[in-house]
Amino acid sequence: MRQLRAQAWMHNRVRMVVASFLVKDLHIAWQRGAAHFMDRLVDGDVPQNQLNWQWVAGTGRDAAPYFRVFNPVTQGRTFDPDGMYVRRWVPELRDVPGGAVHEPWKLPDGVPAGYPERVVDHAREREVALADHARRPT
Numbered sequence: 001m002r003q004l005r006a007q008a009w010m011h012n013r014v015r016m017v018v019a020s021f022l023v024k025d026l027h028i029a030w031q032r033g034a035a036h037f038m039d040r041l042v043d044g045d046v047p048q049n050q051l052n053w054q055w056v057a058g059t060g061r062d063a064a065p066y067f068r069v070f071n072p073v074t075q076g077r078t079f080d081p082d083g084m085y086v087r088r089w090v091p092e093l094r095d096v097p098g099g100a101v102h103e104p105w106k107l108p109d110g111v112p113a114g115y116p117e118r119v120v121d122h123a124r125e126r127e128v129a130l131a132d133h134a135r136r137p138t
């Protein structure tokens with residue numbers, strides 16, 4: 001989100017992770033995230049943006065399966081294995097070595113000063129999101 005604010009751009013991978021986190025971990029309507037992206041993105045484009053948000057949320061005509069929930073830690077460890085991207089945008093974690101930046105709550109001394117405790121437990125919120133989808137009328 002800091003990159004979006006600073007550069008008005010984010011790589012597609014990060015857009016997908018952000019969208020999945022908002023919708024499936026925080027359980028916030030995709031339209032709110034889509035509106036924020038439209039306000040900020042230099043390439044903001046209604047069809048691209050709204051349909052990509054719906055793809056992630058699992059609500060579009062050409063959607064990802066609703067049970068696909070991006071795991072932010074796995075995504076980070078796979079696509080930012082040394083944690084360089086995170087350290088660039090989250091200077092509070094600049095002294096955390098390597099891929100450990102992806103799970104700062106597991107550091108032996110706890111999260112570094114100035115960095116918040118995690119706001120959700122991904123494994124738990126994933127289950128909530130899946131149960132929520134299962135209850136929806138088809």
Ligand SMILES: Cc1cc2nc3c(=O)[nH]c(=O)nc-3n(C[C@H](O)[C@H](O)[C@H](O)COP(=O)(O)OP(=O)(O)OC[C@H]3O[C@@H](n4cnc5c(N)ncnc54)[C@H](O)[C@@H]3O)c2cc1C
Pocket residue numbers: 010011012013015016019037041043044045046048049050052053056
């Ligand atoms: C939640 C979310 C919101 C998005 N909002 C927008 C938006 O407002 N405007 C926008 O142009 N793109 C949007 N995208 C698609 C994608 O992120 C951008 O097109 C991509 O980041 C462009 O980067 P690039 O120019 O380096 O292209 P590359 O990654 O090199 O890809 C080449 C071309 O393919 C197209 N492309 C790549 N990924 C996608 C994709 N997921 N969907 C459709 N076309 C794609 C683009 O036209 C791009 O120019 C969004 C994706 C997500 C997940």
